[in-house]
Amino acid sequence: MSKRRSPFARSLHRIPTAATSVIRAVCSRVKSLLHSRRGIPVEVVVADAPRRRAVTREVRRALHQLRRALGSDLPPDLVVMVQQTVATDHPLAGCFQTHQRADGTRAHLVRLALHVEGRRQSTDDVLAALVDACVGIVVQAGGSSVLVPLGPSASQSTATVPFSAMSPDPLVPHPNGTISRSHVP
Numbered sequence: 001m002s003k004r005r006s007p008f009a010r011s012l013h014r015i016p017t018a019a020t021s022v023i024r025a026v027c028s029r030v031k032s033l034l035h036s037r038r039g040i041p042v043e044v045v046v047a048d049a050p051r052r053r054a055v056t057r058e059v060r061r062a063l064h065q066l067r068r069a070l071g072s073d074l075p076p077d078l079v080v081m082v083q084q085t086v087a088t089d090h091p092l093a094g095c096f097q098t099h100q101r102a103d104g105t106r107a108h109l110v111r112l113a114l115h116v117e118g119r120r121q122s123t124d125d126v127l128a129a130l131v132d133a134c135v136g137i138v139v140q141a142g143g144s145s146v147l148v149p150l151g152p153s154a155s156q157s158t159a160t161v162p163f164s165a166m167s168p169d170p171l172v173p174h175p176n177g178t179i180s181r182s183h184v185p
Contacts, residue, residue, distance in 0.1 A: 039063060044082040046114065055082055055114070055126065062127045066134050073138045078108045082126065086113040093121065094129035096137055108137050 042059050046052045059080060067074055086092045094112040101107055110133040112126050121129075 039067065040076075040078045040080060042080045042082070046082070046084065055123065058123050058127060059112075059130060062130055063134075066131065070134065070138055073141070074134060075106070075108050075137060075141065077105065078110065078134075078137070080110045080112065080130065082112045082114065084113070085115050086111050091117045093125060094133055096133040098137070098140065110134065110137075 039060070040063050042056055042063070044052045044056045044059070046055070059082060063080065086095055088095070092113060093116050094110065096108060096110045098106055098108050110130065112129050112133075114121050114126065
């Protein structure tokens, strides 16, 4: 008798080869997902280990949110450095630098300060500087733009006025018993 195999037996022989290629494809996909999750490199250069870990965690979260908000406009070659102070001729909360590499590609470096003018920056201040820098990079890459400043709302501006500077209540009786009509519209 000949040793002919049935089609089922032939397909069983190919399963290890197919399984190997599937396993390789899955491993490759997992590697690429892990690499993409790392995302933008963040370096916090601080001696205090707990603060370094906390700042790193918050900056990574903020970058994740910025990547969701700005999408592909946020450059992939961005590097974030957090340091004690940004040394320039005047105090800065942060800055970004764009330079051209030897191969012609652009690289973006965001530098953030933990202390400005001797005052420790809160995490929110550091993250605000990060957002400003990332938005600046995106706007710079897009060409021309218009900056529209937004001031505080009316309720916030009156809340900071001292109580003594506010106008007197027009309905309060005066010492002579009359109501002041000068303030009534």
